[in-house]
Amino acid sequence: SQKIEQNSEALNIQEGKTATLTCNYTNYSPAYLQWYRQDPGRGPVFLLLIRENEKEKRKERLKVTFDTTLKQSLFHITASQPADSATYLCALDNQGGKLIFGQGTELSVKP
Amino acid sequence: DGGITQSPKYLFRKEGQNVTLSCEQNLNHDAMYWYRQDPGQGLRLIYYSQIVNDFQKGDIAEGYSVSREKKESFPLTVTSAQKNPTAFYLCASDGGGGGQPQHFGDGTRLSIL
Numbered sequence: 181s182q183k184i185e186q187n188s189e190a191l192n193i194q195e196g197k198t199a200t201l202t203c204n205y206t207n208y209s210p211a212y213l214q215w216y217r218q219d220p221g222r223g224p225v226f227l228l229l230i231r232e233n234e235k236e237k238r239k240e241r242l243k244v245t246f247d248t249t250l251k252q253s254l255f256h257i258t259a260s261q262p263a264d265s266a267t268y269l270c271a272l273d274n275q276g277g278k279l280i281f282g283q284g285t286e287l288s289v290k291p
Numbered sequence: 292d293g294g295i296t297q298s299p300k301y302l303f304r305k306e307g308q309n310v311t312l313s314c315e316q317n318l319n320h321d322a323m324y325w326y327r328q329d330p331g332q333g334l335r336l337i338y339y340s341q342i343v344n345d346f347q348k349g350d351i352a353e354g355y356s357v358s359r360e361k362k363e364s365f366p367l368t369v370t371s372a373q374k375n376p377t378a379f380y381l382c383a384s385d386g387g388g389g390g391q392p393q394h395f396g397d398g399t400r401l402s403i404l
Contacts, residue, residue, distance in 0.1 A: 269334070
């Protein structure tokens with residue numbers, strides 16, 4: 181069956197360190213993969229999109245990798261700040277417009 | 292500023308009652324989506340619409356209904372047939388066709404009285 185999994189446990193890191201979040205999937209062949217940030221009681225906010233033929237994408241302190249052989253995406257936040265604390269969601273896009281979301285990983289950055 | 296507006300922010304439903312959640316966008320997007328989010332879970336797709344006057348069922352459509360009479364509006368009705376309606380409901384839109392970021396509203400939290 182099709183499955184998408186993110187780290188189920190919350191990730192706690194110290195300010196200034198790099199946070200790395202994982203998104204694994206099985207039985208999909210997504211054309212794109214997207215990452216979103218969600219704060220409590222708010223809707224998700226789009227962060228980055230990476231295509232299946234791209235290995236890596238960067239935006240300011242954010243970096244996403246996409247390995248279609250391993251069926252895995254890694255999301256990195258460098259020089260993390262307490263303001264980065266939120267839940268991060270990955271989503272697979274099969275080109276039909278419908279997204280399939282993981283359950284999210286809660287990140288907590290301590291000062 | 293363009294965006295998506297969901298209302299109300301909080302909604303309470305009595306047993307046997309239908310309730311309607313509003314979603315309006317001024318982004319000129321063709322596609323709109325309704326998701327349900329339960330604690331500790333990802334977003335699950337209820338219904339989506341890629342063009343006016345057309346919509347398709349998502350993964351958990353039972354007990355819900357939608358309409359898409361205008362490009363800007365995609366209301367969701369939670370019917371009395373939905374036996375476990377307590378959840379956070381999110382509306383989103385994008386330009387359609389895949390490979391597009393989705394823009395989300397700030398959700399409606401529905402509870403049962």
